Structures are given as structure tokens and as C-alpha cells.
Amino acid sequence: MRKTNLIILLLCLTSSLGAQKQTETPRPQIDLRGDWQFTLGPDGVNTEQNIRELTFSDVITLPGTTDTNRKGRKNTRTDETTHLSRIYSYVGKAWYRKQVDIPKEWKKKDIILYLERTKPTRIWVDGQEAGKNDDISTAQVYDLTRFLTTGKHEITVMVDNGKSVPVQLLGSSHAYTESTQTNWNGIIGQIYLEARNPLHIDDIQLHPDAKRKSVLVKVKLSSPEQIAKGSKITLSAKAWNTSATHQAEAVEYPLVKSQGEYAFEYPLGEKALLWSEFHPTLYRLEVVINGVDTQAVNFGLRDFTTQGTQFAINGHTTFLRGKHDACVFPLTAHTAMDVETWRHYFQVAKSYGINHYRFHSWCPPRACFEAADIEGIYLQPELPFWGTLKKDDEAANSAYLISFLRKEGVNIQHEYGNHASFVMFAIGNELFGDLEVMQDLIATFRKADSRHLYAYGSNNFLGFGGQVPGEDFLVTCRIGGEAPRSYSTHTRGSFSFADAHEGGYINNTYPNSVMDFSKATAKCTVPVVSHETGQFQVYPNYREIQKYTGVLYPWNMETFRKRLEKAGMLDQADDFFKASGQWSAELYRADIEMDLRTPGFGGFQLLDLQDYPGQGSAYVGMLDAFMDSKGLITPERWREFCSETVPLLITEKFCWTSAEQLTADIKVANYSENSLKGKEVTWELNDLQGRTLDKGNLTIESGLTGLIPIGKINPQISAITKAQRLNLNIHIAGTPYKNSYPLWIYPDKNEATPSRDITVTDVLSQEVMNKLKKGEKVLWFPQRSQYEKLTVGGLFQTDYWNYRMFKNICEGGKRPVSPGTLGILTDADHPLFNDFPTDSHTNWQWFSIIKQSYPFILDRMPAGYKPIVQVIDNVERNHKLGLIFEFVVEGGKLLICMSDLAAVKDKPEVRQLYKSMLQYMASDAFKPDTKLDAASLTDLLSTEVKTNQIEVLKNISYE
Numbered sequence: 025m026r027k028t029n030l031i032i033l034l035l036c037l038t039s040s041l042g043a044q045k046q047t048e049t050p051r052p053q054i055d056l057r058g059d060w061q062f063t064l065g066p067d068g069v070n071t072e073q074n075i076r077e078l079t080f081s082d083v084i085t086l087p088g089t090t091d092t093n094r095k096g097r098k099n100t101r102t103d104e105t106t107h108l109s110r111i112y113s114y115v116g117k118a119w120y121r122k123q124v125d126i127p128k129e130w131k132k133k134d135i136i137l138y139l140e141r142t143k144p145t146r147i148w149v150d151g152q153e154a155g156k157n158d159d160i161s162t163a164q165v166y167d168l169t170r171f172l173t174t175g176k177h178e179i180t181v182m183v184d185n186g187k188s189v190p191v192q193l194l195g196s197s198h199a200y201t202e203s204t205q206t207n208w209n210g211i212i213g214q215i216y217l218e219a220r221n222p223l224h225i226d227d228i229q230l231h232p233d234a235k236r237k238s239v240l241v242k243v244k245l246s247s248p249e250q251i252a253k254g255s256k257i258t259l260s261a262k263a264w265n266t267s268a269t270h271q272a273e274a275v276e277y278p279l280v281k282s283q284g285e286y287a288f289e290y291p292l293g294e295k296a297l298l299w300s301e302f303h304p305t306l307y308r309l310e311v312v313i314n315g316v317d318t319q320a321v322n323f324g325l326r327d328f329t330t331q332g333t334q335f336a337i338n339g340h341t342t343f344l345r346g347k348h349d350a351c352v353f354p355l356t357a358h359t360a361m362d363v364e365t366w367r368h369y370f371q372v373a374k375s376y377g378i379n380h381y382r383f384h385s386w387c388p389p390r391a392c393f394e395a396a397d398i399e400g401i402y403l404q405p406e407l408p409f410w411g412t413l414k415k416d417d418e419a420a421n422s423a424y425l426i427s428f429l430r431k432e433g434v435n436i437q438h439e440y441g442n443h444a445s446f447v448m449f450a451i452g453n454e455l456f457g458d459l460e461v462m463q464d465l466i467a468t469f470r471k472a473d474s475r476h477l478y479a480y481g482s483n484n485f486l487g488f489g490g491q492v493p494g495e496d497f498l499v500t501c502r503i504g505g506e507a508p509r510s511y512s513t514h515t516r517g518s519f520s521f522a523d524a525h526e527g528g529y530i531n532n533t534y535p536n537s538v539m540d541f542s543k544a545t546a547k548c549t550v551p552v553v554s555h556e557t558g559q560f561q562v563y564p565n566y567r568e569i570q571k572y573t574g575v576l577y578p579w580n581m582e583t584f585r586k587r588l589e590k591a592g593m594l595d596q597a598d599d600f601f602k603a604s605g606q607w608s609a610e611l612y613r614a615d616i617e618m619d620l621r622t623p624g625f626g627g628f629q630l631l632d633l634q635d636y637p638g639q640g641s642a643y644v645g646m647l648d649a650f651m652d653s654k655g656l657i658t659p660e661r662w663r664e665f666c667s668e669t670v671p672l673l674i675t676e677k678f679c680w681t682s683a684e685q686l687t688a689d690i691k692v693a694n695y696s697e698n699s700l701k702g703k704e705v706t707w708e709l710n711d712l713q714g715r716t717l718d719k720g721n722l723t724i725e726s727g728l729t730g731l732i733p734i735g736k737i738n739p740q741i742s743a744i745t746k747a748q749r750l751n752l753n754i755h756i757a758g759t760p761y762k763n764s765y766p767l768w769i770y771p772d773k774n775e776a777t778p779s780r781d782i783t784v785t786d787v788l789s790q791e792v793m794n795k796l797k798k799g800e801k802v803l804w805f806p807q808r809s810q811y812e813k814l815t816v817g818g819l820f821q822t823d824y825w826n827y828r829m830f831k832n833i834c835e836g837g838k839r840p841v842s843p844g845t846l847g848i849l850t851d852a853d854h855p856l857f858n859d860f861p862t863d864s865h866t867n868w869q870w871f872s873i874i875k876q877s878y879p880f881i882l883d884r885m886p887a888g889y890k891p892i893v894q895v896i897d898n899v900e901r902n903h904k905l906g907l908i909f910e911f912v913v914e915g916g917k918l919l920i921c922m923s924d925l926a927a928v929k930d931k932p933e934v935r936q937l938y939k940s941m942l943q944y945m946a947s948d949a950f951k952p953d954t955k956l957d958a959a960s961l962t963d964l965l966s967t968e969v970k971t972n973q974i975e976v977l978k979n980i981s982y983e
Contacts, residue, residue, distance in 0.1 A: 051224075054124060054217040056179075059083050061121040064096065064114060075180065076151050080121050087140075089210030090114045091357050091575040096209075105583050105828075105899075106977060107203045107638035108354060108576040108649075118209045120181045124217065126174045133219035134246070137166040137179070140213025140361065141389055144188035148180040158189060158428070160199055161387040161408060162435040163213075172217070185209040190425040192411045196980045197452075198350045198386040199408035203638020205351040205358050205386075206576075213361040213389060223250040224317040226284070230309065230442050231475060234327040234338045237296040241288045243311060248284035255279040258312040259290045263297050264322075265398060266305045270297050279313065292325060299324025299444045300337045301379045301668075302697045304400030306444065324397060324444025330477065330496060333551050333624040334730070337402075341729040343620070343695040344402060344553055344627025345666055346380035347373050349388070350636055354649045355574030359389055366395035372651050373633065374399060375659040377666035382482065382499070382629045385410040385453045387436050396445030403445045404499075404629075406482065407433055409452035411980055413461040426461060430468055437473035448477045450499065454981040455481035463494055482629075483555040486523070486981060487513075490547060497551045497626060503544045512543040516554045516628070517615040520824040521842040522833040522982065530614055531821045532875075535868040536676050537614075537765070540622040551626030557615050559631050559825040560608040562643045563600040563846055563896055565654055580641045584899040587972075591902040592887030596849070600896045603865040604846040605656035608822050609646060610867065613665045620670055620693040623731050631825075640826035640977045641899070668696040669761045671705065671754040678765070678868045679933045682744040683772035690722060690734040690754060692761075701727035704757040709739040709767075711750055717741070724756075744769045747936050749861040749869075768861065768869045770932040776939035778803065779946050788965070793958060796916030801945050804920050806965075808878045813968045815922065816895075816905060817843035818877035820866070827898040829977045836982070845879070846896040848907060855949035856892055856908070860933075860940035869933040877923040879905035881969045889954055900974045908941075910952040913961055917952055919945055 061080035082095070090096045096114030126135070139145065144158035149171035157164040171177070185207050187194070194200050200207045224246050231240040241259055245251070260274035272292040279286070290309075297305040310320045329336050335344060351359050360366055366388075373381070380402045387405040396403050407429050414422050429451070440446050451465055462480040470478060477496035484492075490504035501523070506513040509525045511533075519528035526532040529539060545552050566585045572578050588594050612630070619628045635645040646656055653659075664670070675688035690707065694700050701724055708719040722735040739752065747770045755762040778784050782801045785792050792802055808815070819842060824830060827844040834841045847866040850857070866874065879895040882904040891906035910919045919941065928934045944950055956964070 052130065052219045054126075056122060056124070056215040056217065057087060058085065060086050062093075062095070063119045064090075065116055065118075075148050075153075078119055078180075080119070084120065084210075086120065086210065086215055087212045087361065089208040089212065089356075089358060089575075090118060091206070091208055092210070102579050103583055105580045105975075106640055107580065108572075109579045110202075110206055110357060111575055111577055113206075114185075114209050115207060116186045116209075117182055117184045120183065120211065122179050123176060124172075124179055125176050126172050126217075128174050130172075130219040131174050132222070134167065134169045134222055134224070135172045136218050136220070137168050138214060138216050138218060139164040139166075139181070139211050140215065141359070142211040143183050143185040143209060145184070146182045148182075150178050151180075159432070159435055160189065161432045162439040163390075168217075181211070183209050183211065190421065190428050192420070192425055193408055196385065196410040197408040198384050201638065203350070203636070205353060208358050210358075212358055213391075220246075221317060223247045225311060225313065225319045227438075228309075228311055228319060228321050228442070229438075230321060230323045232323060232325045232327075232444075234298055234325050237294060237325065238289055238291045239309070239323065239325065241290050241309065241311070243286045243288070245284040245286075248282060251279055251281050255313060255316070257286070257288075258314070259288060259309065260312075261290070261292060261307045261309045263305050264308050266297065266303070268297055268305070270295055272296065272307075296325055298338050299326040299397075299400075300340070300697070301342070301400040301402065304398060304444070306397055321442055322394070322397065323442050326444050328402065328447040328477065330551050333545060333548065334626055335497070335551050340697060341695060342379075343625070343668075343693070344380040344629070345378050345616075346382055346404075346553065346627055346629035347378045347633045348556060348629050348631045349381050349383050350632075350638075351383075351386055351388075352634060352637060352649050354572060354576050354637070357575045359392075361389055361391055363391045363395045363398075366392045367399060369651055370395055370399040370401050372647070373401070375663075376633055376646070377663040377668075378633065379668075380404070380627060380629070382406075384482070387432075387440075390440065393440050393443040393445055397443050401445055402447045403443075404448035404450060405436060405440070405446070406450045407436075407452045410454060411452075411456070413451075413455055413457040415458045415461050426465070430465055433465060433469050434472050437469055437476070441473045441475055446476060448479070448497065450479040451481045453482050454486060455484045456981075459489075459492060466494065487515075487555070491550065495550060497553060498548055499553045499555050499629065501555045503547045503552065513547070515541045515544050515552055516557045517618050518557075518559060518611070518821060518824060520830040520833070522830050522837055522839055526840075527819075527821065527824060527842065529618070530611060531819065535678050535871050537617065537621070537673055537678075538676055540618050541625065542622050545622060545625060553626045554619055554628035556631035557619070557628040558612050559642070559644050560611045561604065561822045561825065561827075561846055561898070562608045562645070562654070562656070563597070563604040564641075564643050564899065565601045565648065566597055568648050571648075571650060571652075578637070580637070584641070587899065587902045591883065591904065593902070593904060596890070599849055599864075600846070601654075602656070603849040604822055604896050605646070605654060606863070607847040607865040607867070608644075609657040609662075611821050612646070616666050617670070617672060620665075621672060621674070621691070621731065639979070640828040642826045644825060664763045667761070669694045669700070669756070669759070671756060671761060671763045673752060673754060673763070673765045675765075679768045679770070679931065680741060681770050681772045681774075681932045682741050684741075686739050686741050686767070688737050688739075688752075690737060692724065692732045692734055692756065694729055694732055696729075699727040700724045700732070700756065700759075703759065705734050706755050706757055707737055707739075708753045709741075709750055710753060711748060717743075717750065741769045745771055747771065747774070747859055747861055747940075766867060768933060770936045774932060774935045774939050776935070776942045778942050782942060782945050793914070796918060797914040797958075799915045801917045801950065802919070803941065803945060804918060805924065805926070806880075806920065806922065808924065811878070811880065811965070814965065815878040815880050816845065816897075816903065818874050818879070818923070819843035819845045820871055820874045822846040823898055826977070828900050828974050829979055831900075831974060832976050833979060833982045844898045844901065845905065846898060848874070849894045849896055851892070854892055855947065856941060856944040858940060859943055860937045872928040872931045872934050873923050873925065873937060874907075876925065876927050877907055879907050880909070880920070880922050882906045882909065882964075883969045884964055884967065885954075901971050903969070903971070910950075910954075911961070912952045912955040914958055917945070917950055919950070
């Protein structure tokens with residue numbers, strides 16, 4: 025009989041969950057935290073005979089790991105770029121020994137050893153083997169009653185982080201992978217011995233019913249044959265973490281002899297308080313058997329269900345605004361085990377509008393669930409698995425793997441099932457193999473615990489399998505297959521080039537705020553959650569390096585910084601970081617709003633709000649690996665498009681001419697707990713100086729939750745005579761909910777003709793060179809086909825996840841490789857942009873220009889040379905890339921544009937850029953400061969630049 029949950033319940037009383045008054049007498053414990061004797065290896069020591077021969081010549085502090093204690097092999101490699109580097113590492117068997125003194129008062133007591141989180145272990149007491157345990161997602165509890173008599177004893181624990189679990193877990197699961205929390209060796213969290221009466225409360229499982237305002241209390245007792253005649257059990261519950269106090273009336277039930285399992289329907293009363301993201305009220309249920317035992321457990325009164333294709337909390341439709349969690353803790357390289365740290369993480373995430381966490385191929389500890397209970401976060405833990413499940417694969421030892429995962433899953437349901445925050449569960453990440461195995465595992469877990477919603481996995485079969493009967497919800501990037509160059513089955517806006525034509529919707533669709541995922545969701549009858557939304561790269565912030573003061577060091581960042589320095593661009597690192605990051609924030613906004621615009625959508629799981637420092641180093645977050653802001657976007661601005669209520673502008677494009685009638689719809693995605701009926705929606709069209717060009721208001725007629733149509737607007741732009749960037753601001757009066765959209769308005773007739781002293785050409789002929797020698801001006805659009813080996817492709821969004829990884833995947837799948845760039849860096853005040861409003865980073869008006877671009881590799885230019893419009897390259901290549909740049913050549917002035925503007929001249933923003941370039945060239949401001957003679961220019965245009973060899977980096981989902 026498992027006793028883990030009992031210990032967890034006891035810890036709830038003494039943890040920092042709250043300062044509620046303790047009413048029961050805690051079971052006596054011996055705290056084993058502190059110094060232990062320690063030795064590494066040898067691996068062959070397993071028997072009682074030679075356990076005594078081990079020499080413990082070292083000391084280690086627990087809770088902790090070999091890394092935190094600086095034991096094992098010291099790392100000497102300083103060029104690692106796949107992930108953060110462990111300063112000390114160790115894989116194999118490690119031995120921990122401690123002397124204990126069992127008091128006389130513990131005589132005739134049951135004694136357990138509690139190890140909150142570790143790797144597979146074996147235990148010896150006084151040299152005699154006492155058991156083994158390979159639970160890695162839950163606490164390990166050993167019954168040492170027959171070994172620990174009163175007096176002094178020696179406990180030895182062997183922890184094995186080697187091949188002590190199925191090998192499939194070691195390289196992929198976030199419970200083990202070096203990319204995140206690492207494969208540490210040690211014991212973390214609570215470590216103690218505890219004495220219990222032979223008759224005690226062994227387990228409490230709670231099944232709340234929000235509609236009935238009651239809770240089904242299931243209690244298991246040890247040694248039920250010892251129950252005295254006339255014994256009674258008393259249940260009482262009190263809300264403790266809210267100002268709205270409520271205490272349910274205590275109820276006493278007779279306790280008759282049975283098999284030790286009891287079920288009681290305990291009413292909480294009509295005034296019972298519900299738990300949700302808006303009001304995370306927790307009750308503390310106390311279970312008392314007079315004179316025998318007292319235990320307590322926290323729970324929330326809630327029903328988390330599905331309603332059609334959406335989720336509901338207590339019958340109220342909700343929308344999951346999720347964050348992916350890969351167990352990134354750079355200072356310790358293992359998961360946090362305290363409530364305070366997890367509360368801080370959740371509070372940061374909540375400040376960005378997050379109400380949901382998905383734990384990619386791992387299950388967090390008790391403290392995480394407790395913190396999520398308090399903060400009102402909906403959790404989706406997973407089994408520690410990412411890979412292929414096959415029923416009869418002897419080579420992969422599938423029987424052992426499936427058995428191990430089944431055991432872990434049942435443990436997870438049992439140990440954490442009482443937590444209000446535990447609402448969803450999946451087998452693992454991007455699974456392949458036999459669907460029958462997945463179905464059988466979920467059937468086992470459903471039978472063990474009916475309190476959660478279940479999915480077979482997250483993004484199984486990379487979404488090509490579509491919806492499979494038997495899942496309560498579907499986490500996926502797409503719903504079934506799709507036609508070539510089509511995105512109709514997609515459930516997120518961005519993809520790698522390996523997964524979708526030119527990276528999906530956002531990178532390959534003219535910018536708008538109309539497109540959504542309704543074509544895909546029409547194929548599904550359960551809630552759809554967008555899998556790993558975003559993955560937009562941000563150039564590294566090298567100032568972050570100084571924050572790594574723990575067991576991991578960012579040699580990856582150090583290496584990337586050295587590469588940039590070698591490329592002569594280190595002085596631009598901060599500019600690259602800011603420009604790519606600010607553009608990435610806009611891309612995340614676009615992806616999230618596509619979700620919100622989709623009627624009946626279930627939610628999204630970002631990858632990520634936070635950086636992922638592994639898998640080739642994926643800097644994809646607005647927050648760094650420490651969950652600290654990078655300063656790219658404020659939480660307040662992020663919540664404008666990521667919160668329970670978001671006003672949405674629905675318009676076909678962001679670039680207009682003054683002769684057009686700007687038309688748009690306003691909708692509101694309302695998943696708050698309050699009706700918005702009768703509220704006024706105001707809108708204003710403002711210029712960048714804050715002046716109002718037009719405004720209006722609409723009234724919300726619907727009191728429903730979900731995506732609410734509000735009405736049409738037609739802002740007036742006919743009076744605009746000069747190209748302008750405007751903002752359309754929307755606000756729901758009397759609420760904090762607002763949003764803002766950029767619009768670019770151009771004069772209707774913005775065609776331009778070059779003046780007589782400007783030659784526009786696509787061929788740098790001898791005739792053109794002669795004009796330069798005469799001191800004339802030339803605007804050159806090089807022909808793409810002539811310079812393929814000297815250019816890279818045009819990528820609108822920032823590169824997906826990690827260039828190195830998906831370059832390898834694309835090449836292996838014989839698919840086009842992404843251009844790999846991270847947006848543009850522009851001096852917005854440069855006179856070339858006097859008539860083409862722009863930010864320093866990419867924005868929506870650049871789409872057609874960039875999509876037709878082929879940036880030139882300018883590595884052979886001096887270190888100080890900077891293009892007018894520079895394209896930011898990835899950390900693997902570090903090319904200096906020019907989209908628009910200039911030279912003085914043989915006394916003449918040459919402006920080069922590496923984009924085929926003629927191919928997209930139907931777009932007003934393209935015509936406006938062309939006009940602005942010509943105006944610049946015609947002005948006195950056209951004064952290039954870099955001189956090239958004809959030979960140097962010819963050399964620049966004809967010498968192929970070598971790209972550094974990029975190492976192979978594989979991904980298990982594509983093998």
C-alpha cells in the first residue's frame with residue numbers, strides 16, 4: 025500500500041502554503057537534511073557483502089546534488105553551444121550515508137524514510153538491504169519499520185542517475201535532459217524519518233463537486249483490524265487563503281471495521297466558495313480519528329470540464345493562455361522544491377496574462393502544485409517521456425518502458441490529484457508509435473483518477489493524425505494533413521520550414537488581423553490547444569552572462585559573443601538583441617490574437633514566454649532563463665493582447681492609401697468572469713504625437729462569454745497627405761482592457777520618377793560604372809539570380825526556434841532551409857526614411873519588401889561598416905547582411921537595394937519606400953561615407969564568402 029500521499033498531506037501543514045493555525049499533533053519526525061557521508065562509485069557495489077567495503081571519505085550536503093556540492097567531473101570544455109554547461113557533472117551511482125538515532129518513544133511505531141525527489145535508489149540499513157525504488161516523478165517512501173529498532177543505525181542510500189530508467193528518458197525527457205534541468209544525481213526537497221501509529225490514516229483523496237457544493241472524501245487506513253468498536257471519524261473544512269471566510273460544519277461518521285477504505289460525502293454548505301483563476305479559494309480539510317490520528321489536506325472546490333470545443337471552470341467558459349515549462353532553473357540545474365519560488369514564477373507569468381502551464385515531458389513537485397493552487401493556475405503535467413511507444417518492440421525494451429510509464433502515471437494521479445490546479449494530463453510530448461499503447465495508458469489513468477481531463481499526448485504524430493477518439497482535449501500544431509502550400513489545418517501561426525511551406529501563416533501571408541484557425545478547428549469536436557505557439561528567436565542578450573552564479577555556466581553565450589566579435593559586429597550586439605526582440609514581441613502578439621479570433625478555440629501553450637537554453641540554445645522568450653524581463657515589452661503592454669479580456673481590431677491589412685476607405689470590425693474576446701453587456705467600446709485613431717484624427721464608440725450588446733462581435737468602424741484617413749504611422753487604440757470604458765494597432769497610411773498617388781541625375785538599374789554595366797566615374801548617382805537593384813552565392817533569402821519573421829537544429833532537419837527531409845535571419849535593424853532617423861515611417865525593427869509595413877529581398881553578405885567590408893537597413897543574422901553564421909546600403913564608387917554615389925520592389929509595386933508601402941529612396945538620393949543628405957574603387961566593388965560582388973561549418977543537431981521527433 026502506497027504511503028506517499030500521507031506524507032504530502034502532512035507537509036502541506038508545515039509548508040509555507042499559509043500561516044493557518046495547526047490543530048493536529050504532527051507525527052514525530054527526524055530531519056535528515058544536512059551533512060551526509062559521501063562517495064562516488066564504484067558502479068558494481070550492489071550486494072550486502074561489499075556494501076561494507078565502501079569508503080566514505082567525503083561529505084555532501086542534502087538536500088542537494090553532486091552539482092550543487094561541486095562533486096564529480098569538473099568541466100573543462102568551453103565551446104559548448106547546445107546547452108548550458110554544468111561546472112561539475114556526474115552520471116552513475118553515488119552513495120550517501122548517515123547515522124541516525126531512533127528514540128525510545130518510537131518503539132512499536134511504523135517508521136518510514138521519505139525522499140521527496142531523487143533518481144532511482146537502493147537503501148541499506150546497517151549494511152542490510154532494505155529496498156529499492158525507481159519513482160522519479162513523485163516522492164520515494166520506504167517502510168523501514170523492521171530495520172530501525174530504537175538506538176543508533178546507519179542508513180545508506182545509493183542514487184543512480186545512469187541507466188536506471190528506460191534509456192528513452194535519458195536523452196529527451198525534461199526530467200533528465202541536459203538541455204534543461206540536467207541529469208543530476210542527489211536528493212532534493214524534504215528528507216526525513218517519520219514514526220506513525222500502526223493504525224493511522226494512510227491516504228486521503230478528495231473529489232470536489234462544485235455543483236453540489238460538496239466533496240467526496242476517500243480515506244484509507246492502515247491496519248484496519250485494529251479499529252476499536254465505536255470509533256468515529258470527523259471531517260471539518262475551512263477556507264483559509266481568502267478574505268471571504270467560510271467554515272463548513274464538522275460532520276462525524278461512524279468508523280466500522282472494513283478493508284480500510286472509506287468514502288464520505290461531505291457537504292460544504294450553500295455558501296461554499298469556488299476555486300478558479302479569478303478566485304483561487306482553498307479549503308483545508310481536517311480528518312480526525314480521536315486518539316488515533318489526525319491529518320489534513322488542502323483542496324479547491326471546482327469543476328474543470330469541457331463544453332463543446334472549449335474549457336469551462338465551474339460551468340464558466342475559460343480560455344487557456346498557457347506557458348510551456350521545461351524545468352529551466354539555471355542556478356541549481358534542478359526543479360525548485362519550495363512554494364515561494366514557484367509562487368514567484370507564477371506571479372511573473374500572471375503579470376503577462378498567463379493562466380495555464382504545460383510541463384513538457386516532466387511532472388513538477390508538490391511545491392509547484394501548491395503554488396499553482398494559491399495563484400489560480402491551471403496545470404497540465406506529463407509523463408517523463410518524448411519519443412515512440414511501440415507495443416512489441418524488443419529492441420527498445422518496450423515492455424519495460426510502458427510498465428515504467430504506467431507506474432509513473434498512476435503515482436502522479438495519486439500524489440498530486442487532490443490539487444485544484446491539476447486539471448489536465450498527457451502522456452508526453454510529440455509521441456509516435458502504437459495508438460493502442462497510448463489509449464491503454466490513458467484508460468489506466470482514468471480508472472485510477474477521474475478528476476482530470478486526459479490527452480494521449482501533446483502534438484502526437486506532429487499533428488498529422490488529427491483528432492483521435494477518446495481524448496478530452498487536443499494539444500496540436502495542426503489537425504490532420506494538408507495540401508501543399510496550404511495552412512488550412514494549422515492551429516498556430518508560425519512553423520519551421522521543415523514543417524510548413526515557408527514557415528506558415530505569419531511568414532507567408534500579407535499582414536492582416538482577420539486570419540484565424542477556424543478551418544482547422546472545424547475538424548475537431550473537443551477543445552484544441554495550440555501546441556508550442558511562437559518559437560520566435562531573439563538575438564542573445566550577452567549582459568545576461570553575469571547572472572550565472574550557480575552550477576551552470578553559459579559557455580554557449582560566451583561562444584556566440586566571440587563569434588560576433590570575430591565577425592566585427594560586437595558593438596551591435598545590444599542593437600541586434602533589441603531589434604529582434606521587439607519584433608519578436610509583435611510576432612507573438614500576432615500568433616496569440618489568431619487564437620483569440622478563432623471562435624470556440626481552447627487556448628494556446630507558448631514556447632515560450634521564457635528562454636529555453638538548450639537544444640542548440642533557443643532564445644525565444646520575452647523573459648530570460650531566470651524568468652526575468654529582458655526589457656523588450658512590459659507586462660502591461662503584453663496583457664493588452666494576452667488577458668482574460670482582449671479588444672480585437674479585425675482588418676484586412678495594416679497599410680492603406682488615403683484614397684481608400686479604411687474598414688474594420690471590432691470584436692472582444694471575453695473570458696472574464698463578468699458580463700460586458702452595456703459597456704462602451706471607444707476607439708481613437710491617433711498620430712505618433714498623440715493627436716486624434718478620428719474617434720467613435722460602440723456599445724457591447726451581448727452578455728455572453730467568448731468571442732463577441734461589437735461592430736464596424738470606418739476611420740477617416742482621406743485628409744492625410746504625407747506618409748504616416750498611426751495607432752488605432754481601443755478601450756472598453758470602465759475597465760482596464762485596451763489594445764492598440766499600428767496602421768500605415770500613404771498618399772494615394774505616391775508613384776515616383778527618378779530625377780535626371782539618378783540612374784535606376786538592375787545591372788551594374790560598364791555604362792553604369794562610367795556614370796559613377798562621372799560623379800553621378802545610381803540606384804541599383806541587383807538581379808537575384810546573379811548573386812545567389814553572395815546572398816541569403818528574405819525571411820519576414822524571426823527564425824524559428826534554432827537555426828542549427830532546423831537546418832539539419834530540413835536538409836535531412838530534403839526541404840528548403842529557412843533563411844535563418846532575425847529581422848532588420850534600421851536607423852529610423854536616417855534621412856532615407858524621411859518619407860517612409862519605420863521603427864528600428866521590422867514591422868508589418870516591411871512584409872512585401874522583405875519577402876522579395878535577398879540580403880547581401882557584406883562580411884568583407886570593414887568592421888565599422890553598417891548598412892542603412894541591416895538584416896540580423898543568427899548566432900551560427902554571423903554574416904553582416906545588407907538589405908539597403910550605400911557607397912561612394914569612383915566619385916559617384918551608389919545606393920543598393922537587395923529587394924525586387926518591382927515585383928510588389930502594387931503595394932502602397934513598396935511604392936512609398938521607392939519614392940523615399942529617390943527623395944533621399946536627390947537631397948543633400950545623400951552622402952555615403954564609405955569609398956570603394958571599381959576593383960574593390962567588383963571583388964565584393966564576385967568573391968564568395970564562406971560560412972562556418974554548422975554542427976549537426978538532431979531532434980527526436982524528426983528521426
